[in-house]
Amino acid sequence: MAHWFHRNPLKATAPVSFNLYGVASTPAANKICNELRTARAHLLEMFTDVTCTPELMKNASDAYFCLLQGFISSLDGTSQENKLRFIQNFKWTDTLQGNSPSSQQDAVFELVSMAFNVAVWHSKFSCRLAGKENITEDEAKDVHRSLKVAAGIFKHIKEVHLPRLITPAEKGRDLEPRVLDAYMIQSQAEAQEVTIARAIELKHSxxxxxxxxxxxxxxxxxxxxxxxxxxxxxxxxxxxxxxxxxxxxxxxxxxxxxxxxxxxxxxxxxxxxxxxxxxxxxxxxxxxxxxxxxxxxxxxxxxxxxxxxxxxxxxxxxxxxxxxxxxxxxxxxxxxxxxxxxxxxxSYGLAEPADFLLPPPSDQYSPEVYAAFHLTKGDKAKPKQEEEVKPVKEPDLKPQKDSGCSVS
CATH class of the missing domain: 1.25.40.280 (alix/aip1 like domains)
Incomplete structure (x- = not known):
């Protein structure tokens, strides 16, 4: 396989404590907040863990997204706005804009920003795996699959969640449609590169x-x-x-x-x-x-x-x-x-984005627990001071020698 991928840096984010300062009025409601904080921190750690696999990434992201969905989705399946959606502030940098963060008090902004990072992780995982010497057929399939997963996440963000944001993305930010398009199309193209390498190796027409x-x-x-x-x-x-x-x-x-x-x-x-x-x-x-x-x-x-x-x-x-x-x-x-x-x-070998589905809201969000969040109490989780956004320290992975396009 070839190791000549360009990769933009991961998004960075400020810590989120989910301390709702009296809004969560019962132990069950507080338990959800604690689990949200823990699941988010664990997922962020997975982004820079060189031992992380697509399976581990899916487990970590699903664990967080199913809890976060309780702040976004309507419990009764209607179009009624979830009362918890705008209760917590989230701050993220962009892959192209350096360390200049954007901030929105909107759980949908958090959802799309974190999902974006999951997609970037899949593209980086494929890059790291494709750079190995003597890559096996199964590893080549993993590269191909991860690139299609990345494309599917970018596509899902653009088509499903982008229209839901109250505050549209600023020019040149990650959540602008043309930036999402570029990421999605590049992921598809790179997946097709794997197919081309395979076709050459097997001497297709x-x-x-x-x-x-x-x-x-x-x-x-x-x-x-x-x-x-x-x-x-x-x-x-x-x-x-x-x-x-x-x-x-x-x-x-x-x-x-x-x-x-x-x-x-x-x-x-x-x-x-x-x-x-x-x-x-x-x-x-x-x-x-x-x-x-x-x-x-x-x-x-x-x-x-x-x-x-x-x-x-x-x-x-x-x-x-x-x-x-x-x-x-x-x-x-x-x-x-x-x-x-x-x-x-x-006629063959074209890479389509893989379907991306979010997990349903955690079953911890019963009507009783949901009712235990009182928006009229507390200060709606506003932080005492501005949280700092520290750049992501990504592992320094040097590319290995390229042995050609062969898949052993």
Whole structure:
């Protein structure tokens, strides 16, 4: 597998005590508050625990979300607003905006912010696993699955919960629709990269690999375009990464399309397709350098040094040389001035976001317990002083040597 993923940092958040200062009037109500505090703290710890697995992450996030749902969902299943929704303040930073936090007194804001971090964790888990040497088939499936889970969470946030926020996201913040789109589409594209690596390893048809590569390049272009109106200071590095991936997979598409044309005895068109592959590959090399030199949030990958990257350059060059030799000995076809129009549609291997479902509210929220929260009492959990948001100390995981795109 290839290790050349760009990853933006995790969101950071201020501690939340859920001390409702007299609002929770019974031991059962106080027990919920205590469990909310504990479950939230545990989930935040899981984000930076290198031993955490998708199963452990799901258990930790479900444990918190089922308790938090009691502050959001209506107990009787109606559209009536939950009286606890606006009782607690939450503060979060953004993955692109550094340490400048946003604050909302809204449990839905907490839900989408925490779910966003779960999705980012899945993308980072896939990155860490894909960077291993001699990755197994099962591990490759885990990478593929985690990327689709991440895409599904971003999609769910945008479609289901974003419209519920009282205060819309500010420009360039994580919860702005175009930022969520970029994260979702990148996750889908990276999942398709796993499929392409698998298809190459198992020597599937050149037509299928070309089509998958073309679809993947288009995904990266869409992700890049969704960020084109953001502040360059916070988005340029990410956008450079998306652009180099787009050019890289267009090179793949033209390379394998050239193979398909040669197999159909269209040698002149095959040469022109391979020439275009060379151009796309050169563009991706140039953007690699620009990416390395661009400042901004996120880890710095070194794609141009990875075997998965350099192997394509060798493949394009040797395939073009083969086509030119065959044309000189056998076909004598004229090479078209214009590259072939790629109108490729993959029938297999396209990555769709995995369905994401929140757990139902905890069964601790009985009508009696719910009634024990008195909003007219206490001070509605306002903190005594402003809570500090400390940056997340993510583990320093150095990429391992890339052994190519093989799945052992």
């Amino acid at each position: 050149a037509a299928l690999i070309a089509a998958l590569s073309y679809e993947t390049a288009n995904f990266y272009q869409r992700a890049d375009h969704s960020l084109n109106t953001l502040d360059p200071e916070c988005s340029s590095k990410w956008r450079k990464y998306l652009q180099l991936k787009q050019h890289f997979y267009m090179a793949y598409a033209f390379c394998y399309h050239g193979n398909t044309l040669l197999a159909s005895d269209k040698c002149g068109e095959a040469i022109r397709s391979l020439q275009e592959a060379e151009k796309c590959y050169s563009r991706s090399e140039a953007v690699c350098k620009e990416y390395r030199q661009t400042r901004g949030p996120g880890t710095t990958a070194r794609p141009s040094e990875q075997m998965f990257f350099t192997r394509l350059g060798v493949l394009v060059r040797t395939t073009l040389e083969k086509c030119q030799r065959e044309n000189g000995f056998i076909y004598f076809h004229k090479v078209p001035a214009e590259p072939p129009q790629l109108e490729l549609k993959a």
